Amino acid sequence: MQALTSTPRRSTGSEVTLDRISKTYDKGNIHAVTDVSFSVEKGELFGLIGPDGAGKSSIFRILTTLLLPDQGSATVAGLDTAKDFRKIRGQVGYMPGRFSLYQDLTIEENLNFFATLFGTTIAENYPVIKDIYDQISPFRNRRAGKLSGGMKQKLALCCALIHKPEVLLLDEPTTGVDAVSRREFWEMLKKLKEMGITILVSTPYMDEANLCDRIALIQKGRILSVDTPRRIVASFPGKLYAVKADALHKVLLDIRQYPDTISCYAFGEWLHVSMPDPAALKDWLVQKGHDAVEIKEIEATIEDCFIRLMANEQANADRHADETPDPHSDPSNPGTSISKKNNP
Secondary structure (H helix, E strand, C coil): CHHHHCCCCCCCCCCEEEEEEEEEECCCCEEEEEEEEEEECCCCEEEEECCCCCCHHHHHHHHCCCCCCCEEEEEECCEECCCCHHHHHHHEEEECCCCCCCCCCEHHHHHHHHHHHCCCCCCCCHHHHHHHHHHHHHHCCCEHHHCCHHHHHHHHHHHHHCCCCCEEEEECCCCCCCHHHHHHHHHHHHHHHHCCCEEEEEECCHHHHHHCCEEEEEECCEEEEEECHHHHHHCCCCCEEEEECCCHHHHHHHHHHCCCCCEEEEECCEEEEECCCCCCHHHHHHHCCCCCCEEEEECCCHHHHHHHHHHHHHHHHHHHHHHCCCCCEECCEEEEECCCCCCC
16 A cells, blocks of 8 residues: 555656566466567657557556556656556546447536546636537537547547646547548647647557657567657668569469569559569569569558568567477487377
């Protein structure tokens, strides 16, 4: 109890920090987050970018004090997530991935409820939510369950901001909404950033990475890279080419057999191919029977960088697995393996 009543010490550094955080489920059988470290500076719009199942939501639940990490430590607004969880809950605004407001309450009733919960009023912090609330105020008496996806998104953001938090944590806020609502939402985030609010947002959409000041790319609970979007793209090694032809899948398989190919994967109606020089590739594909072959040099995207980093991570994991001794191998003969059946 002493840890809960002691006066927390505010740090003068980053607004959000994770230091070698790990989290497992199912008695350690499922590794959700492994040795994750990064920081978010005050007033920064920081993106945690990765596909479903990458560990993003586990990280957000740790930062919002809903989960304790198995290892490592984290701070939010200079407060320790384990020791100072009660104070953190008054300092952050949290918008979970799923709409979690009261479906039977109206827009205005939801806002009043959350304002009361934090000991404030809508009027007191109205300047923070004004630009967002003005878009949904004509429907203030409509129940939340009857709102469109974009309107639910705006209402949830208003409720997360109603107590004027120092840090805003948004877990996949644009998932499941239309392209126009996604664009409007990011415009709102830019305005909130201008107010000095620190924002950590997660998303599976690679195109949204370019809207952040800095990003962390995450896959299978591990951080692949942390930097500005521009620097991550600039770090892409060599040149990248877009290739298109008839029978795209067969082209994919053939290019992967081409001697100079470093990587080749589908990207919409094109293939993205990394290789030193594609000068002879077109003739080679024509000889293979492919028609309408097009090849052009392109700029790498965040998604291209993510795929490359993910492939490198997998290659390192495979290399480590190959180098790990078989626990059932015969130490006197590394080339053999003793089965449990023969060695009870």
